[in-house]
Amino acid sequence: MTNRLWSLSIVCLLVSSCGVPLAKPLQDQSSTRHSNPDTTYSSTQVSRGLVESQLDKETTRLNADLSMSPTSFPLSSTTPATTFAPRSPSPNERSTSNVKSKSSPKKATSQPESSKRPSLPVQKNQGQARILQKKLTLSQLVVKYPDTFKLRGSSQEKKVALTFDDGPDTRFTPKVLDALKANGVKATFFVLGSMAYTHPDIIKRIVNEGHVIGNHSYSHENLPKLSADKFQNQIVSTESILQGMIGYAPKLIRPPYGAINEEQVRWIADHHYLIVNWNVDSLDWKSLKAEQVLHNIMQQTKPGSIILQHSGGADSQDLSGTVQAISPLISKLKAAGYTFVTVPELLHVTKGK
Numbered sequence: 001m002t003n004r005l006w007s008l009s010i011v012c013l014l015v016s017s018c019g020v021p022l023a024k025p026l027q028d029q030s031s032t033r034h035s036n037p038d039t040t041y042s043s044t045q046v047s048r049g050l051v052e053s054q055l056d057k058e059t060t061r062l063n064a065d066l067s068m069s070p071t072s073f074p075l076s077s078t079t080p081a082t083t084f085a086p087r088s089p090s091p092n093e094r095s096t097s098n099v100k101s102k103s104s105p106k107k108a109t110s111q112p113e114s115s116k117r118p119s120l121p122v123q124k125n126q127g128q129a130r131i132l133q134k135k136l137t138l139s140q141l142v143v144k145y146p147d148t149f150k151l152r153g154s155s156q157e158k159k160v161a162l163t164f165d166d167g168p169d170t171r172f173t174p175k176v177l178d179a180l181k182a183n184g185v186k187a188t189f190f191v192l193g194s195m196a197y198t199h200p201d202i203i204k205r206i207v208n209e210g211h212v213i214g215n216h217s218y219s220h221e222n223l224p225k226l227s228a229d230k231f232q233n234q235i236v237s238t239e240s241i242l243q244g245m246i247g248y249a250p251k252l253i254r255p256p257y258g259a260i261n262e263e264q265v266r267w268i269a270d271h272h273y274l275i276v277n278w279n280v281d282s283l284d285w286k287s288l289k290a291e292q293v294l295h296n297i298m299q300q301t302k303p304g305s306i307i308l309q310h311s312g313g314a315d316s317q318d319l320s321g322t323v324q325a326i327s328p329l330i331s332k333l334k335a336a337g338y339t340f341v342t343v344p345e346l347l348h349v350t351k352g353k
């Protein structure tokens with residue numbers, strides 16, 4: 001009888017020490033994170049998708065706002081689609097997905113009201129703050145960082161700046177330079193580090209003929225999709241190449257597609273650069289005829305305008321219309337009382353950092 005009582009006591013002790021209170025939280029934690037991987041992954045995908053879709057919308061919205069269009073670029077290895085590598089979800093995203101998993105009634109009932117719950121709202125808010133930060137549109141960034149992000153000069157002076165992106169190349173850049181020289185007009189060329197490296201002689205010609213050089217990244221990446229390191233490398237490597245050729249580190253940066261995010265704007269501000277987009281888009285990258293290029297520019301130009309054209313592009317792009325439009329454009333705008341200046345002259349800043 002005594003032995004039986006002892007056996008019963010031992011069984012009771014074993015049950016209480018290995019029972020629900022200790023084992024359950026570990027099981028719940030495990031089930032939340034791992035037992036339903038599809039739910040967790042899809043929640044993570046949703047968070048990531050939201051951020052990217054906001055950035056896409058942002059670029060699209062700016063395109064509409066500024067009447068600009070993303071160009072395709074010849075270097076296939078540099079297109080956003082091929083360079084964007086899906087990243088692992090961050091701890092905050094995991095937290096956000098955990099929050100969502102735990103909101104299901106089934107999990108809520110099996111979740112003890114202890115330990116983990118108090119920390120969830122904080123994690124959730126952090127995740128939301130991260131997403132909200134990336135939701136600022138480019139138009140909002142221009143308003144928030146007026147000293148760093150420019151689209152135009154003063155409307156008080158009847159001056160405009162011609163800008164040419166994506167060069168230097170050997171097909172169109174020399175012809176653009178010929179047309180500018182024939183009309184005695186100085187312009188601003190936002191060049192790619194990769195193209196400058198390949199065609200240093202044309203970079204030197206641009207500078208020798210009195211034009212200004214700006215930084216258009218190394219390989220025409222969609223900057224908001226790059227890591228901080230890769231973004232900075234796009235700027236700094238191009239600057240190094242250019243500085244050796246032209247004798248100054250360009251202060252002006254034009255991001256490819258005009259696209260940039262707030263973190264990158266802050267870095268640019270901290271490093272004393274200036275972002276220069278535009279408020280007149282010729283749409284010449286569509287291989288338009290000269291008449292159409294001319295019409296597009298004349299329709300939008302106002303005092304202080306920064307006008308976007310191209311002096312280089314993909315093999316499939318024909319910029320003959322750009323070249324042919326230069327002389328009549330200059331004639332028409334001069335007849336309307338405009339004078340032509342470089343971007344640093346228009347914005348009253350230095351061309352070098």
Ligand SMILES: [Zn+2]
Nearest residue numbers: 165166256257
């Ligand atoms: Zn470009």
